[in-house]
Amino acid sequence: MFKWFGEVKKYRDLLYMITWREIKIKYKQSVMGFMWAIFMPILIICAGICVKFAMSKLSGRPLALSEVSSVSVKALPWSFFISCIRFATNSLTTNVNLITKIYFPRELFPISAVFSQLFDFIIASSVLIIILVVAQVGASIYLLWVPALLVVLIVFATALGIFLSAANLFYRDVKYLVEVVVTFGIFFTPVFYESELAGRWEWLLLLNPVAPLLEGLNSCIVLGRMPKPGWVLYSGIVSFTSFFLAMAFFKKLEPKFAENI
Amino acid sequence: MSNISVEMDHVFKKFKKGEIFDSLRDLIPALSRKLFRNEGGIRLEEREFWALSNVSFQVAHGEALGIIGPNGAGKSTILKLLCGVMKPTKGEMKVNGTMSALIELGAGFHPDLTGRENIFLNGTIVGMKKTEIKRKFDEIVDFSGLSEFIDTPVKRYSSGMYARLGFSVAAHVDPDVMVVDEVLSVGDYTFQRKCLERMRSIIRSGATVIFVSHNLMAVGNLCSQSLLIDSGRVVKLGPTEEVIRCYMNGDMAGRTEVSEKSDIFISKVEIGDEKGDCAQFKSGQKAWIKVEVRAKRKCEELAVVLYFKDDCHYEICNISTQRMGQGTFSMNAGEIAEFTFELDLHFGSGTFHIGALIYRSSIQKVYDEWFPASTIFVSCDKDVRGAVNLYPQVRMQKVNAL
Numbered sequence: 159m160f161k162w163f164g165e166v167k168k169y170r171d172l173l174y175m176i177t178w179r180e181i182k183i184k185y186k187q188s189v190m191g192f193m194w195a196i197f198m199p200i201l202i203i204c205a206g207i208c209v210k211f212a213m214s215k216l217s218g219r220p221l222a223l224s225e226v227s228s229v230s231v232k233a234l235p236w237s238f239f240i241s242c243i244r245f246a247t248n249s250l251t252t253n254v255n256l257i258t259k260i261y262f263p264r265e266l267f268p269i270s271a272v273f274s275q276l277f278d279f280i281i282a283s284s285v286l287i288i289i290l291v292v293a294q295v296g297a298s299i300y301l302l303w304v305p306a307l308l309v310v311l312i313v314f315a316t317a318l319g320i321f322l323s324a325a326n327l328f329y330r331d332v333k334y335l336v337e338v339v340v341t342f343g344i345f346f347t348p349v350f351y352e353s354e355l356a357g358r359w360e361w362l363l364l365l366n367p368v369a370p371l372l373e374g375l376n377s378c379i380v381l382g383r384m385p386k387p388g389w390v391l392y393s394g395i396v397s398f399t400s401f402f403l404a405m406a407f408f409k410k411l412e413p414k415f416a417e418n419i
Numbered sequence: 420m421s422n423i424s425v426e427m428d429h430v431f432k433k434f435k436k437g438e439i440f441d442s443l444r445d446l447i448p449a450l451s452r453k454l455f456r457n458e459g460g461i462r463l464e465e466r467e468f469w470a471l472s473n474v475s476f477q478v479a480h481g482e483a484l485g486i487i488g489p490n491g492a493g494k495s496t497i498l499k500l501l502c503g504v505m506k507p508t509k510g511e512m513k514v515n516g517t518m519s520a521l522i523e524l525g526a527g528f529h530p531d532l533t534g535r536e537n538i539f540l541n542g543t544i545v546g547m548k549k550t551e552i553k554r555k556f557d558e559i560v561d562f563s564g565l566s567e568f569i570d571t572p573v574k575r576y577s578s579g580m581y582a583r584l585g586f587s588v589a590a591h592v593d594p595d596v597m598v599v600d601e602v603l604s605v606g607d608y609t610f611q612r613k614c615l616e617r618m619r620s621i622i623r624s625g626a627t628v629i630f631v632s633h634n635l636m637a638v639g640n641l642c643s644q645s646l647l648i649d650s651g652r653v654v655k656l657g658p659t660e661e662v663i664r665c666y667m668n669g670d671m672a673g674r675t676e677v678s679e680k681s682d683i684f685i686s687k688v689e690i691g692d693e694k695g696d697c698a699q700f701k702s703g704q705k706a707w708i709k710v711e712v713r714a715k716r717k718c719e720e721l722a723v724v725l726y727f728k729d730d731c732h733y734e735i736c737n738i739s740t741q742r743m744g745q746g747t748f749s750m751n752a753g754e755i756a757e758f759t760f761e762l763d764l765h766f767g768s769g770t771f772h773i774g775a776l777i778y779r780s781s782i783q784k785v786y787d788e789w790f791p792a793s794t795i796f797v798s799c800d801k802d803v804r805g806a807v808n809l810y811p812q813v814r815m816q817k818v819n820a821l
Contacts, residue, residue: 171543171548171549172543172544174543174549175539175540175543175544175549176540178540179529179532179536179540182532182536183529183531183532186531186532187531253527255523255526255527256526256527256544257504258499258504259504259520259522259523259526260502260504260520260522260526260527260544260545261502261503261504261520262544262546413505413506414506416499416504416505417434417505
């Protein structure tokens with residue numbers, strides 16, 4: 159593993175350039191340009207607010223401001239997560255000419271896919287932070303949890319990205335499956351609703367490693383509460399383990415990429 | 420520390436014909452095999468073939484090795500193995516030092532990015548550091564001659580411009596080992612010469628170069644050693660001149676079978692200088708060409724024609740035994756005749772193809788024609804280009820204006 163980090167360090171210029179390329183070309187020839195990085199998550203948040211609004215109408219409770227902010231706080235990382243997966247899955251197959259022609263560690267592609275999404279996420283988050291500050295939400299000691307939760311989320315997204323990109327290289331069925339899972343994933347992840355809603359089946363929802371992270375972000379930013387440490391630890395272990403497994407899988411198949419793409 | 424820079428030791432590489440999987444029924448057993456069995460087997464399964472078999476060679480530091488052979492012989496596969504894009508099925512290989520590959524020009528260019536941005540992107544892809552590119556940026560742009568269009572997206576470039584930019588970036592890497600796959604044929608004549616010059620200076624600077632090309636002239640010019648491969652097997656490894664000749668003669672071996680239908684056919688065409696047969700000449704050098712003719716039936720009023728064409732298949736010179744005053748000749752069944760032409764090759768520098776035909780002069784019937792029977796490379800001291808060498812002299816005199 160140390161050797162691997164050494165290799166990635168050696169190629170960090172390349173990693174930077176590929177990430178930079180992804181960011182640069184994403185908004186080329188679009189009028190809105192980088193505004194899309196803000197605009198897309200806002201649309202998702204709006205959808206969340208609509209759902210919340212409908213739910214409050216049905217239950218007869220008024221819509222609280224904190225609910226709106228918790229939808230935003232959870233929807234943003236979620237949209238980052240799914241776009242990482244989508245993008246990383248296709249990252250190898252869209253670079254056929256490089257893979258068959260030039261050698262460098264192939265994991266740079268899925269990793270740079272995650273990084274370029276991270277860039278969008280940072281832009282969108284800074285907007286969200288401004289909104290939260292204006293709305294006077296949050297600010298508690300528990301905010302220190304946020305970086306840790308985000309790191310785990312990024313590691314998990316990278317792990318899935320690495321695994322799925324290699325799988326998709328061999329069988330293009332993967333990208334369709336990913337598309338379906340990612341689209342319906344929002345129903346099984348507490349993004350627009352709270353996991354507590356499930357009552358005693360809550361643990362079933364939290365088994366999804368993303369769920370404790372989103373709930374954790376919600377509780378430390380909006381609710382000013384400590385995240386559930388057990389579940390966060392669970393997510394962390396799952397994420398890092400899957401990262402190592404995905405890397406091993408990827409490295410094992412890497413020599414066959416050029417012939418099978 | 421050994422002096423070997425690149426080494427291949429009994430390398431085998433297996434490929435599969437057709438689609439890799441055609442149905443779910445093939446897929447599941449194949450997948451489980453893929454995952455659970457280490458690919459060590461050298462057993463050939465259905466539809467598999469050896470793209471390379473038992474290839475071994477060594478290249479010393481600072482040496483240039485040319486790889487030639489017909490299409491599909493496995494030349495590019497060797498390069499892909501060397502730069503690590505693929506792994507050999509069996510066998511060992513070693514590359515000492517950093518490696519840069521000029522396999523496809525502008526691989527990794529993104530059409531939406533500008534020339535400037537692509538230089539940075541492609542530069543890092545071929546193995547340069549960002550600071551290094553910054554330092555060499557002006558040099559790269561100068562070399563490409565595209566400074567006017569450097570801030571235009573490359574999707575608006577012509578294909579020539581695209582390739583020129585690609586070559587310029589790749590040619591400014593300073594690797595220990597450089598592999599080059601048929602990339603000198605880009606751009607116009609001037610740019611090609613510039614590329615060749617650049618390659619030469621890379622070799623001079625001490626880099627090891629492995630050079631794949633169909634341009635035998637360039638191989639002859641750049642490489643001291645060459646490797647001839649055919650259908651994945653090494654046919655010959657040795658000094659470039661010998662290997663090129665072997666490649667040419669190889670064409671001839673297949674010849675006898677081709678023309679056996681004809682009553683009389685040309686079985687051999689050889690060219691050489693007084694030291695023996697070869698394929699590289701200095702302009703103005705004396706050469707001989709031997710044409711061997713075999714008759715299967717009695718034929719009369721025969722004449723042999725020999726002609727030279729340049730790379731664009733434009734005929735430069737055409738001679739015939741009859742026009743040279745030999746008259747016609749006749750041959751009996753089973754007879755073999757050999758004609759030796761002596762000539763001075765006053766060509767300009769370039770590649771020339773030799774063709775020969777035998778015909779019956781009275782009825783203008785061509786029995787057998789063979790083109791290209793052989794190919795030669797001519798180099799000129801004064802770098803006279805084009806078909807002929809007119810032995811130019813030049814004087815310069817300043818004339819004061821009135």
